[in-house]
Amino acid sequence: MKFLQLIRYKNLLQLALMQLIIRFGYLEQVQIPLSLFYWQYTLLILSTVFIAAGGFVITAIFDQESNQINNDSKALIGTYISESAAYNLYAGLTIAGVGCGFILANSVEHSNFAILFVLVATLLYFYASSIKNIAFLGNLLIASILSFSIIIIGIFDIFPNTFEINQQQMSVAFSILMDYAKFVFMIYLVREIIINILNFEKDRTQEIKTLPVVIGIKKSNKIAFILLLLPLLYLFYYSYNYLFENNLFIGMIYILVFVIAPMLVGLIQIWNAKEKEDYKNCSKLLKWIIFFGVLSIWVITYNIKHHG
DSSP: OHHHHHTTHHHHHHHHHHHHHHIIIIITTTTOOOSOOHHHHHHHHHHHHHHHHHHHHHHHHHHHHHHHHTTOTTOOBTTTBOHHHHHHHHHHHHHHHHHHHHHHHHHTTOGGGHHHHHHHHHHHHHHHHTGGGBTTHHHHHHHHHHHHHHHHHHHHHTGGGOOGGGHHHHHHHHHHHHHHHHHHHHHHHHHHHHHHHHTHHHHHHTTOBOHHHHHOHHHHHHHHHHHHHHHHHHHHHHIIIIIITTTOHHHHHHHIIIIIHHHHHHHHHHHHOOSHHHHHHHHHHHHHHHHHHHHHHHHHHHHHHHHO
16 A cells, blocks of 8 residues: 555546546547557556656655655655665656557557657656756646646547648647646646645755745745636636537536636635645645546537537
8 A cells, every 4th residue: 555655546547537538538529530549548548657656756765855854754765665665666667657658659650759758757757856846847847747648648649640631630639638738737837836835844944946935935825826817717718708609508517617616716725825734725626626627528528519
């Protein structure tokens, strides 16, 4: 169970589920010529999950000294799992992820795509070892990597089967994935800032230059508020112009109840947050907003297909 906690299995399950939703809830429903067979798409999910798990492990390895100094009760490495075992686990997961990616890239006859998996694994290592401690840059990087888990679906499942005859159709499908990737990026960026605020005392003690340590909690709060407000305003615009105006009421109600309403709650939480528990609740809420936001691709596609 400690190993499962170390790789943050709940986050990995959510990541895999989001990729499954995009394939079966959207791409297969719009009936475009997809590149990947089910075994290949399984490889894509496995590579994503393995590399992400390796990223969680290497981050925990580099955080162990800080956790021990601050007597963090959640610290696993050095308490329940040895550092050498953690490094072996990191190496095994990362090699497995890159290996799956290499097999996948060759199976779609784009062997050069394998470099994407190497690049992500490398960025996760540098994030854990140094970039994480650079104000805002670490937040931008990890949010970009998460959003790339959506973009990579388009790279492998749409791009290889894009030809002149179907270019417009495939471009629309890819652009929709890009829109969802942007949404995930923005929400996760806010969540990363909230986590930095939550860890303010620990980071300040260790002289880690996160955004709240550099500019203060109040200013970081304002930045998080604005970054969450921007996608919320766009969702209001999108819901009215693309859902309501086209009589897609199921999709509109879903967006209002499961995405917009929680985002409003999140804004209120950020505005009023004072204690650690406030930021913890906000972080959990943002995590669910990402999931239900991605799930909306299935709801809206269903609405278009059956009632549009």
